[in-house]
Amino acid sequence: MIFNPFAAIGRASMAAFSEIGRLAIFTGRVLLACLTPPIYLREFFSQCMKVGFFSLPVVGMTAVFIGASLALNIYVGTQFGAEQIVPTISVIGITRELGPVLAALMLAGRVSAGVAAEIGAMKVTEQIDALHTLSAKPERYLYAPRVLAATLTMPILVLIADIVGLMGAWMICVAALDFSGPTFLRNVWQENIYENVSVGLIKAAVFGMIIAIMGCYQGSNSKGGAGGVGRAATLAVVGAAVLILASNYVMTSMFADT
Amino acid sequence: MTDNSKTLLELRNIYKSFGPKHVLQGFDLSVAPGQSVVIIGGSGTGKSVSIKCALGLLKPDSGEIYFDGEKQDSAKAVARIRERTGMLFQGGALFDSLKVWENVSFTLTQNQKMSRKDARDAAIETLKKVRLGASVADQRPAELSGGMQKRVALARAIISKPDLIFFDEPTTGLDPITADAVNDLIREQVQALGAAAVTITHDMASVRKIADDVAMLYDGKIIWRGPVDRLDDSGNEYIDQFVHGRADGPIQPSM
Numbered sequence: 001m002i003f004n005p006f007a008a009i010g011r012a013s014m015a016a017f018s019e020i021g022r023l024a025i026f027t028g029r030v031l032l033a034c035l036t037p038p039i040y041l042r043e044f045f046s047q048c049m050k051v052g053f054f055s056l057p058v059v060g061m062t063a064v065f066i067g068a069s070l071a072l073n074i075y076v077g078t079q080f081g082a083e084q085i086v087p088t089i090s091v092i093g094i095t096r097e098l099g100p101v102l103a104a105l106m107l108a109g110r111v112s113a114g115v116a117a118e119i120g121a122m123k124v125t126e127q128i129d130a131l132h133t134l135s136a137k138p139e140r141y142l143y144a145p146r147v148l149a150a151t152l153t154m155p156i157l158v159l160i161a162d163i164v165g166l167m168g169a170w171m172i173c174v175a176a177l178d179f180s181g182p183t184f185l186r187n188v189w190q191e192n193i194y195e196n197v198s199v200g201l202i203k204a205a206v207f208g209m210i211i212a213i214m215g216c217y218q219g220s221n222s223k224g225g226a227g228g229v230g231r232a233a234t235l236a237v238v239g240a241a242v243l244i245l246a247s248n249y250v251m252t253s254m255f256a257d258t
Numbered sequence: 259m260t261d262n263s264k265t266l267l268e269l270r271n272i273y274k275s276f277g278p279k280h281v282l283q284g285f286d287l288s289v290a291p292g293q294s295v296v297i298i299g300g301s302g303t304g305k306s307v308s309i310k311c312a313l314g315l316l317k318p319d320s321g322e323i324y325f326d327g328e329k330q331d332s333a334k335a336v337a338r339i340r341e342r343t344g345m346l347f348q349g350g351a352l353f354d355s356l357k358v359w360e361n362v363s364f365t366l367t368q369n370q371k372m373s374r375k376d377a378r379d380a381a382i383e384t385l386k387k388v389r390l391g392a393s394v395a396d397q398r399p400a401e402l403s404g405g406m407q408k409r410v411a412l413a414r415a416i417i418s419k420p421d422l423i424f425f426d427e428p429t430t431g432l433d434p435i436t437a438d439a440v441n442d443l444i445r446e447q448v449q450a451l452g453a454a455a456v457t458i459t460h461d462m463a464s465v466r467k468i469a470d471d472v473a474m475l476y477d478g479k480i481i482w483r484g485p486v487d488r489l490d491d492s493g494n495e496y497i498d499q500f501v502h503g504r505a506d507g508p509i510q511p512s513m
């Protein structure tokens with residue numbers, strides 16, 4: 001048979017569109033379960049611990065190093081007025097971009113993969129089927145608590161990442177660059193600090209939702225034993241990371257004049 | 259006992275394929291209230307698939323399913339059959355993130371909104387029926403042996419007092435003594451509940467112990483069905499080969 005490039009391209013784009021369609025339907029069903037009762041509170045709180053609390057070390061470590069290295073980079077690129085410029089730029093960079101994006105990417109590794117593996121294992125051992133036969137809907141019992149927990153705890157994590165990241169910047173400035181500590185803090189506390197932080201926190205909530213939904217979606221689609229579960233975890237991390245970066249761009253341009 | 263004037267579950271002319279693999283091709287089954295039907299058949303012939311279709315876990319390509327006279331063609335109807343049936347999965351399918359008692363009383367806490375304390379008591383009560391002590395209640399499924407897991411899964415399947423219970427290979431992987439005990443439990447609990455049962459098994463000892471009727475699945479269809487005491491003089495060469503476990507005969511071993 002002659003290789004027909006149009007057929008191949010057509011097939012690939014059909015597959016991509018139907019995947020996007022399935023993900024959209026899945027997201028709609030899960031969000032509906034998140035917004036209407038009953039909500040399984042026990043599951044929700046235990047997921048908040050797993051997703052939020054136990055991610056603190058990862059997020060904190062990331063933030064402190066990124067804050068410090070960002071401040072150093074800005075200092076190196078600044079010729080005068082560094083004491084004014086370094087904190088001003090750092091606070092924007094950390095609260096609006098690096099805090100939420102890096103925390104989200106770290107959580108994509110930790111949480112998306114974990115959720116996909118957990119749900120994937122439940123799928124291949126027929127636990128999801130068992131839920132159905134016991135009249136419990138997986139979107140309510142499994143997916144909604146995870147999505148709610150990630151969406152609501154992610155902003156808290158990012159707020160902490162912002163504070164820790166600025167501490168990192170502050171430390172490098174005071175310890176290595178001989179800045180005055182109080183001046184640094186005064187420059188951080190500008191008039192639009194609230195806007196900057198809020199933009200970051202809105203992004204954080206969206207990223208949290210993406211992280212949990214990708215984990216649930218790939219997990220619930222896994223098939224074929226342990227290999228399938230591993231593949232689901234990989235697909236969840238990659239999918240979540242791509243969607244985080246793409247939606248970050250969209251939100252940055254939406255909020256550009258905020 | 260068996261009331262043949264009514265059927266509780268009926269599967270009519272079910273077809274189900276996975277890609278090029280045609281698994282069920284005109285599968286029929288009817289189960290009367292209180293009746294115990296055992297499905298036998300070779301590995302990979304679609305026994306598990308047939309009961310997953312009955313419970314709406316898989317969607318047949320064509321065919322009709324009725325439960326208590328109601329056609330299973332809407333989400334509501336499927337929800338009703340699930341409320342009134344219990345299922346013991348081939349691999350147990352216990353929730354490994356929950357304790358044993360939380361597994362057993364899952365429908366009580368999740369659907370009937372029973373308090374956790376009452377549910378725990380009910381779970382321990384039901385565990386007693388499957389000869390498990392209260393000490394396992396707070397363990398995780400992974401800490402139990404295979405036979406204990408089967409019994410926990412059995413407890414989970416019967417706790418809501420269903421009208422119909424599906425058992426998918428309840429004795430596979432158990433030693434003969436435990437297997438026999440599980441068979442006794444099934445017989446005893448099904449009779450205590452007055453429930454109908456559909457059991458899948460390869461184990462002829464199980465068949466003789468728990469079946470009222472036996473149905474043999476071969477090549478996507480039920481090729482023989484009859485009362486268990488006709489098993490040895492069915493006059494059907496497929497049944498004969500299966501019952502006596504011979505490699506030569508009309509059925510090719512699946513290797």
Ligand SMILES: Nc1ncnc2c1ncn2[C@@H]1O[C@H](COP(=O)(O)OP(=O)(O)OP(=O)(O)O)[C@@H](O)[C@H]1O
Nearest residue numbers: 276279281299300301302303304305306307308348
């Ligand atoms: N979800 C699925 N996707 C693709 N193929 C499937 C699926 N479920 C079952 N099959 C195929 O359908 C066939 C019948 O499977 P089924 O699990 O019903 O066998 P079985 O009769 O229960 O066998 P066993 O006694 O070994 O449990 C098998 O060949 C299996 O590969």
Ligand SMILES: [Mg+2]
Nearest residue numbers: 305306348426
């Ligand atoms: Mg099977």
